[in-house]
Amino acid sequence: MFRSKSFGSVPSTLIKVSALSLLDAVAIFFAVLLAWEGSWLLVGLIAGGLFGLNILAFSRRLYPFRYLAPGLFFMILMVVLPLVYTVYISFTNYATGNILSKDQVIGLLTTRYYLPPDAPTFTFRAFGEGGTLYALYLWGPAGEYVLFPDGRLDAPSLHRLEDLDGDGRPDLVDGKPALSTPELTRFVSTLQNLAVPFGEGVLRLSTLSTFRLYAPQYRYDPATDTLVDLRTGKVYRAQGGNFVAPDGEKLDPGWVTFVGFANYLRFLRDPLYHRAFVRVFGWTVIWAILTVTLSFALGLGLAILLNDRHLRLRKFYRSLLIVPYAIPAFISILIWRGFFNVEVGLFNQVLTQYFGVRVPWLTDPFWARFACILTNVWLTYPYMMLVSLGALQSIPEEMYEAAKVDGATGWQRFSRITFPLLLISVAPLLIGSFAFTFNNFTLIWLLTRGEPVVEIGSRAGATDILLSYAYKLSFQGGRGAEYNMTAALAVVIFIIVALISGISFTRTKALEEVSRGL
Amino acid sequence: MRKLVLVGLFLVAGLAFAAEPGKILIWADDTRAPVFREIGKAYTEATGIPIEVVEIGFGQIRDQFVTAAPTGEGPDIIIGAHDWVGELAASGLLAEILLPPELAAQFDPVSLEAFVYGKLYGLPYAREGVGLLYNKKLVPELPATFEELIELARKLTDPTVPQYGFVVQNPDPYHEFPFLSALGGYIFGYDEEGKLNPCDVGLDSPGAIAGAKILQDLFAEGLIPAGLDWDTWTSLFTEGRIAMVITGPWFVGRAKAAGIDIGVGPIPPIQGKNPKPFVGVQGVMVSAFSPNLPIVFDFLFNYFATKETMLALYQKDPRIPAFLPAYEEVAEDPILKGFAESIANGVPMPNIPQMSAVWGAWYDAMALIGNLQLTPEEALKQAADNIRATLGCK
Numbered sequence: 001m002f003r004s005k006s007f008g009s010v011p012s013t014l015i016k017v018s019a020l021s022l023l024d025a026v027a028i029f030f031a032v033l034l035a036w037e038g039s040w041l042l043v044g045l046i047a048g049g050l051f052g053l054n055i056l057a058f059s060r061r062l063y064p065f066r067y068l069a070p071g072l073f074f075m076i077l078m079v080v081l082p083l084v085y086t087v088y089i090s091f092t093n094y095a096t097g098n099i100l101s102k103d104q105v106i107g108l109l110t111t112r113y114y115l116p117p118d119a120p121t122f123t124f125r126a127f128g129e130g131g132t133l134y135a136l137y138l139w140g141p142a143g144e145y146v147l148f149p150d151g152r153l154d155a156p157s158l159h160r161l162e163d164l165d166g167d168g169r170p171d172l173v174d175g176k177p178a179l180s181t182p183e184l185t186r187f188v189s190t191l192q193n194l195a196v197p198f199g200e201g202v203l204r205l206s207t208l209s210t211f212r213l214y215a216p217q218y219r220y221d222p223a224t225d226t227l228v229d230l231r232t233g234k235v236y237r238a239q240g241g242n243f244v245a246p247d248g249e250k251l252d253p254g255w256v257t258f259v260g261f262a263n264y265l266r267f268l269r270d271p272l273y274h275r276a277f278v279r280v281f282g283w284t285v286i287w288a289i290l291t292v293t294l295s296f297a298l299g300l301g302l303a304i305l306l307n308d309r310h311l312r313l314r315k316f317y318r319s320l321l322i323v324p325y326a327i328p329a330f331i332s333i334l335i336w337r338g339f340f341n342v343e344v345g346l347f348n349q350v351l352t353q354y355f356g357v358r359v360p361w362l363t364d365p366f367w368a369r370f371a372c373i374l375t376n377v378w379l380t381y382p383y384m385m386l387v388s389l390g391a392l393q394s395i396p397e398e399m400y401e402a403a404k405v406d407g408a409t410g411w412q413r414f415s416r417i418t419f420p421l422l423l424i425s426v427a428p429l430l431i432g433s434f435a436f437t438f439n440n441f442t443l444i445w446l447l448t449r450g451e452p453v454v455e456i457g458s459r460a461g462a463t464d465i466l467l468s469y470a471y472k473l474s475f476q477g478g479r480g481a482e483y484n485m486t487a488a489l490a491v492v493i494f495i496i497v498a499l500i501s502g503i504s505f506t507r508t509k510a511l512e513e514v515s516r517g518l
Numbered sequence: 519m520r521k522l523v524l525v526g527l528f529l530v531a532g533l534a535f536a537a538e539p540g541k542i543l544i545w546a547d548d549t550r551a552p553v554f555r556e557i558g559k560a561y562t563e564a565t566g567i568p569i570e571v572v573e574i575g576f577g578q579i580r581d582q583f584v585t586a587a588p589t590g591e592g593p594d595i596i597i598g599a600h601d602w603v604g605e606l607a608a609s610g611l612l613a614e615i616l617l618p619p620e621l622a623a624q625f626d627p628v629s630l631e632a633f634v635y636g637k638l639y640g641l642p643y644a645r646e647g648v649g650l651l652y653n654k655k656l657v658p659e660l661p662a663t664f665e666e667l668i669e670l671a672r673k674l675t676d677p678t679v680p681q682y683g684f685v686v687q688n689p690d691p692y693h694e695f696p697f698l699s700a701l702g703g704y705i706f707g708y709d710e711e712g713k714l715n716p717c718d719v720g721l722d723s724p725g726a727i728a729g730a731k732i733l734q735d736l737f738a739e740g741l742i743p744a745g746l747d748w749d750t751w752t753s754l755f756t757e758g759r760i761a762m763v764i765t766g767p768w769f770v771g772r773a774k775a776a777g778i779d780i781g782v783g784p785i786p787p788i789q790g791k792n793p794k795p796f797v798g799v800q801g802v803m804v805s806a807f808s809p810n811l812p813i814v815f816d817f818l819f820n821y822f823a824t825k826e827t828m829l830a831l832y833q834k835d836p837r838i839p840a841f842l843p844a845y846e847e848v849a850e851d852p853i854l855k856g857f858a859e860s861i862a863n864g865v866p867m868p869n870i871p872q873m874s875a876v877w878g879a880w881y882d883a884m885a886l887i888g889n890l891q892l893t894p895e896e897a898l899k900q901a902a903d904n905i906r907a908t909l910g911c912k
Contacts, residue, residue, distance in 0.1 A: 187539075250910060343680050343743055343750050352678055363745035363889050452745075453689070453885035456897065457904030459878065 020057055024050060083494075090487035093241045093259045102238075102255040106220050106227075109243070109251065113195075113202060113214035114231060122203065122211040126184050127173040133187045134176040137161070138203075138211055139169070146173065147203070147211075149187070151196050227251070263488035273485070276460035276469065283369065284465040288437040291376045292430060298377060299384025300422070304414075306385075307392045318389075325382035333446040336375045337362075340447075363452050365462035372463050376443055380433070391425045392418070431504035435497050441467045466493050539809040542569045542817055543593040545583065547576035550597045553830050561821045567813055580606070587611045587807050594808040595818075600632035600640060600799040604714065604870030607635040613804040613811060615641060621823055629840035632799040632866030636713045641818055642801035642840035643831050648693060648766045649795070649860030650786070654779040656683075656761035664788040667762065668741070674761045675741055684762040685742050685751055686733075689885035691877060693764050696785050696793030697733045699865065701725040705876060706868050716872035717911035721880060722895075722902035730894035732788060734887050744888040764795075767837065767857055782856025784863060797864040799840060872909055879904040 031046045056062055056069055100108070122140035124147070126133060136147040137156075146154045146161075161170035171178060179187075196203040201215040218236075219228050227236040227243045236243035242254035267277040305311065306318055324332065339346045340361035351357050361367050395418065403413050444450060450464035450472065459472045466489060474486035542561075546554050551573045558569030572593065574582065580602050586592035606612045614637045622630065625642060633640030652660060656674060661667040671683025687693045703726025707718030720726060736742045752769065754760045756776035763769075764785060773780045785793040802822065804814055821827065828844030838858045839845040849855045867873070883901035886892040892900075 341750055342745060343677075344753060358677070360745070360889070451885070452889065453882045456882040456886065456900040457879040457908075458882075 016057065020054065024054070086487045086490050086494075088487075089483055090263055090491050091258055091260060092256050092484055093254070093262075094256050094484050094487075095482045097252055098241050098254040098256055100253055100255050102257070105243075105253055105255045108253065109218045109227060110216060110220050112217045113204070114217050115212060116215050116231075119201075119215065120213045122213075123209055124211055125169065126179040126187070127176040128179050128183075129176050133179070133190065135159075135173055136191075136211075137170055137173055142199075142213070147194075147196060149190055149194070151194060153196050153198065153203075259484075263484050264492075266485065267488065267492075272455075272458050275455065276458040277489075279454065279462075280460045280464050280466055280469045283463065284438060287369070287372065287463075287465060288434050290373050291380065291437050292434050294373065295377045295380040295433075296384045296388075296426075296430060298381040299386075300388045302381070302385045303388035303392055304418070306389060321385060322382045324378055325386075329379055329442060330446065332379060333375060333443055336371075336378070337447050340371050362448055365452055365454060368448050368452055368463050372444065372447055375447055376437065376440065379443070380437075383433075387426055387429055388422060391422045394425065395421050428504050431500060435500045435504075438465070438497065438500070439467045439493070440465070441471065444468045445471075466496075540567065540813075542567065542595065542810060542814055544569065544571045544595045544597070545574050545579050545593040546571055546597040547579065548573055549835050550831065553827070553834050554597070556830060557821050557827050561817055565813075565816075567817075569817070583805070584611065587805050592805050592807060594805055594810055594814050596803050596805070597800070598640075598803060600629075600642070600801060601867055601869045601873065603633055603635045603639050603803070604868075604872075606803065607637075607639050608870075611806055612639040613806045613808065614639060615804060615815070615818070617641070618819065621819060624823070624842050626840045626842060626845070626862070628797050628862065628864055628866060629799045629801070632797060632869060633801060633803075634712060635869060636711045640801045640803040641823060642799045643822075643828055644800040644835060644837035645797055645840045645858075645861060646767055646837050647795040647797040647857070647861035647864050648696070648764050649782050649784055649857045650762055651765050651769065651773070651780055651782050651856075652762040653755070653758060653760065654781050655758065657781075660781070660783045661786055663790075664786045664793075667786050668736070671741055671762065677740060677743065679759065680743075680754065681759045682743070682754065682761070683741070684736075685746055685754075685760055686764045687748055687751060688737075688742070688744065688746055688888045689881055691880040691884055692796060694733060694884055696764065696795045697729040697788070698726040699729070699794035700788040700791050701728045702791075703727070703729050704865070706870065706872070714868050714870045714872075716870060716909050717906065719876075719902045719905050719909075719911070721876070721883075721905065722898040727894045727898055729788070730884075730887055730898060734890065734894055737888050738890055744890075767853075770853055780853070782853045782860070784856070784860040792863040795861055795864045796867040797861045798867055800835075800837065801840070875908045876905055879908070 027046055027050045031043050031050075034042045034046070052069075056066055120140055120142040122138040122142070122145070124136045124138045126136050128134040133149050135149075138145045138147055144156050146156055146159050148154070160172075160174050162172040163169065164171040191205045194203070194205065195214075198213055201213050203211045204214050205211055215230060217229060217231055219230055220226075221228065225238045227238070228234070229236065234245050234249075236245050236249075236251055238244075240259065241257040243251040245251075266273050268274055302321060306314055306321075311317070342348055342358065342360055342363065345361065347361065348358055351359060359367055361371050399417050399421075400413060403417060408416065444463055444465050445468055448461070448463045450461035450468045452462050454460070454462050460469045464472065470486045470489040470493065473482045473489065475481060542558075544551075544554050544558070551571050554569075554571045558571060562568050576598075579596050579598055583592055583596050583606070603612065615633075617625075617630075617638060626645060629642035629645045630638070632645075633642060650660065657670065661670055667684060674683030675681065686697075698721075701724075703723050704720035706714040706716055707720055709715040709718075733742075737744050751760060751763060752772060755763060755769075755773060756778060758778060770780070770782075785795070787793070802818065804811070804818070808814055823841060825841070825843040825847065828839050828841040829847060832839050832844060832848055836854075838854055838861070839848065845858065849858065868876075879901040883892075883897040887894055887897045
């Protein structure tokens, strides 16, 4: 059989070539469609991608890239593009009420019509035969016309009008007879879609026997970039994504426009957003630090206990203590939510029965935060314990023996040997945990939904962390979706998390130790 | 992407689903479609005019109608909820219904009012709202006034058990609205054309504040626990630990399943004035782009607005009929009657899209009133100002 070094076997080459040409054909088909619509950016992307793909498939020099390309492609698609887009949105006013382009908005507004009280009225008679509509004959104080279903408006003199019964109105137009009203109803939808430019406005069907002249409500002046309300004479100036009147009235809808750092500055200046941001940011940091510290302390304590050879049933305790880690968080968080129930929850039942107190878990800001931390410590200490157990076992026994010989106390042994050596391997994990807790949307959302409410209309509750606040900004609340504010907040979160990761990579030499140990 | 698929589906569907002259096309969801097929058959037999019923998910009817109607590809009639009216009518998509007065008198007035946006844009068939649901074992007879109700509730309440005499889910603007409305509070006022005016926010009107004060006193006294959510009170009620609660027909099945002997009645008058719960109404609306308006109205007035049709709808969807002859037929059911009496005092839930701007701030205000952090004046004033700012009012 014929074999070529560069192309492989004949069948595989055939399959490759035919699959590729099919793909090319489909891509070219879509590229042409897109070019037709004028989406040149997408056409460029498709052309570039296609070109690259074909080169990859046939070039032997780029052979290794065949394995890298899919990964790169998906990284760009799923990481880089969303990131770039988020940053882009954070500098615009993209939110409910501002999602169209300016051209679309002008198009929408200048095709809005209204019926002036003194609008000229045309009575009409429809003509046609054989189940088709040929033309309408319109008459009224503003003149007489022949109107065709395609919107063409002719002077009557261009057509043959015959008045058979002498009532002054034609009974035949170009030889076609008049339609009865029931026949006409079949064409109502056609007639309703007619908007025939006439004078200042458009002619539209008003009732089953009349057309009226609808006047455009707005006129756009490209030179001054203003919109005039022809009804009231009010002038609206294009300003920051909306047409705005001198008295501050804004026309809906608005368009998407760049606003610079306005969204970011709003978190500093607009009191409602500023207070919410400060509160949420403060709580997010406290929440992340406290949870990680407490959970690490608990996990480490238990690990030291379990590491003690004198302890009996160690394996049993260890298995038992890992249980919280083994139950899916979705389930255990909801169970905890039940425990915290003020009326029927386990905690309050016990507290009421034995101590006579009722704690307003989840409705009081302090206790709701307490509940969040308690729950998360419970969920995460087994992880800390496992990590610490592993790290403890890597500390050489001789060091302790040497310390004993030198007369070190138990505390000294812990603080001088165990803890520093432990931290080498655990510190990067702690920082990772911190970053994860910082964005632990699941726990907050399932346990409290960010509540209780702190301030009316701010959307940030007492236990909202930055991520849940961002979620609420984009999908909940009165003003609809504030994608711009969400994007700005997301960029801030990204920067914070990037900083945390940066520190964990550069400042702790511990990482090298870990990688050496691996 | 989802949108693209929807549009694609819709385009395919649109070819078959468009209204055509001489035929009535109805969009209804899966519960209502069979009933309309049934009465459609009767109408076709009588008049020879075919009726086609297309089944579309309730949640999608409005969205698809908005895109389809202006292009002439929509149906003649849609079945939906009254709070669609403001948006659809403001966009010019609905045809006014000129209801003959003798027919109008047969509809429940509150339900009919729900479909008014300056003019009448729909015919109701079912209505629902909250009433006072009580455990007959604990409350043999409903108190005549709210003051007596509170007296009774004090005797029955012992949070350490826990047992409660009277509760309302909170923070929950929908269920707490009867308190605000009893003394004259409202959400949006009407303009001179009879449309709701989104800039006339009545959440901080004196009546609303006075009503919220009464509610807050109940929280302060510990009579109603603050932060009582649906899961908690429903489980307490089914254990027989709650005597009276403000809730709607959706809870009846669960209470009965738990073996509780329940009764329902209107919420008793507060300071001699009736609390007005929100009323939600289901009904039919007519497309302004229908090429068949005369036939459509003939169908609606003579075949839809009849006792038989309304009873058939009730069988499929057992909500309180809005058509009074049909209601009288089923009013022997004391629970249905109790809810009907309660919402006869009610007001329609505002049918304008601006309502969505109200819920968030209102919820916040009710939460802070509930846990006593703000006085009703402060909370409702802040909420109303926030809503006005959101809606761009001065």
